[in-house]
Amino acid sequence: MKQRVLLSWSTGKDSAWSLHVLRQDPDVEVVGLLTTVNTTHSRVAMHSTRLAIAEAQARAAGLPLHVVPLPWPCSNEVYEREMRAAIAAGVERGATHIAFGDLFLEDIRAYRIRQLEGSGLRPIFPIWGEPTGQLARRMIDAGVVAVVTCVDPKQLPPSFAGRTFDHSFVDDLPPGVDPCGENGEFHTCVLAGPMFREPLAATVGDIVERDGFCFADLLPDSATAAAQFGDRT
Numbered sequence: 001m002k003q004r005v006l007l008s009w010s011t012g013k014d015s016a017w018s019l020h021v022l023r024q025d026p027d028v029e030v031v032g033l034l035t036t037v038n039t040t041h042s043r044v045a046m047h048s049t050r051l052a053i054a055e056a057q058a059r060a061a062g063l064p065l066h067v068v069p070l071p072w073p074c075s076n077e078v079y080e081r082e083m084r085a086a087i088a089a090g091v092e093r094g095a096t097h098i099a100f101g102d103l104f105l106e107d108i109r110a111y112r113i114r115q116l117e118g119s120g121l122r123p124i125f126p127i128w129g130e131p132t133g134q135l136a137r138r139m140i141d142a143g144v145v146a147v148v149t150c151v152d153p154k155q156l157p158p159s160f161a162g163r164t165f166d167h168s169f170v171d172d173l174p175p176g177v178d179p180c181g182e183n184g185e186f187h188t189c190v191l192a193g194p195m196f197r198e199p200l201a202a203t204v205g206d207i208v209e210r211d212g213f214c215f216a217d218l219l220p221d222s223a224t225a226a227a228q229f230g231d232r233t
Helices: 013-022 051-061 076-092 106-116 132-141 167-172 225-229
Strands: 003-008 028-038 065-070 097-099 122-124 145-151 186-192 202-210 213-220
Touching: 003 013, 013 028, 013 132, 013 186, 028 051, 028 076, 051 065, 051 213, 065 076, 076 106, 106 122, 132 167
Parallel strands: 003 028, 003 097, 028 065, 097 122
Antiparallel strands: 145 186, 145 213, 202 213
């Protein structure tokens, strides 16, 4: 029997690449994407991706997007309560596993495993332990197109916000910055890659500093917004 997998979806390159990897496994069926959205601003947390773009990504992937609404600010207690409800709903829909795009942070992995105990969903980590320098290059060579939507200025200059995640970006990273941003140095939003049936069209808008981070607003391209993003732009 195939594993019926929900994928934790950040809109970024690691979750997108996890989808690509999972689909190479004949024993796995990815049944949906699960994302948390700040209801005040209709954006995916940390990545600051507009909900309309996350929805367009799901359509391009051919999968349903299951949104977990979160208030802002959101306490850990509220976050965990809403996630428990989303996981229970996933089990009711027939999911057996949930996948995460984590790479090497042991405390995050242990937290996810602990939170899923007794839930009916088993955690899997399809890209865990991949050397991040090699992984970043492999994603780019495979056709992943992503934009850097969030930068932690304590770890990376704000000028990196809004840049394309490409070989030049990786080459320019300061020493000590993880090439995949696994330590929270930066976050991305994927617009194209082998996990999508067609690329998304979007452009970088305003770049602002807020709450200690530098965010680049990714806007649906007006020429294709009606077809790809509906009227929620």
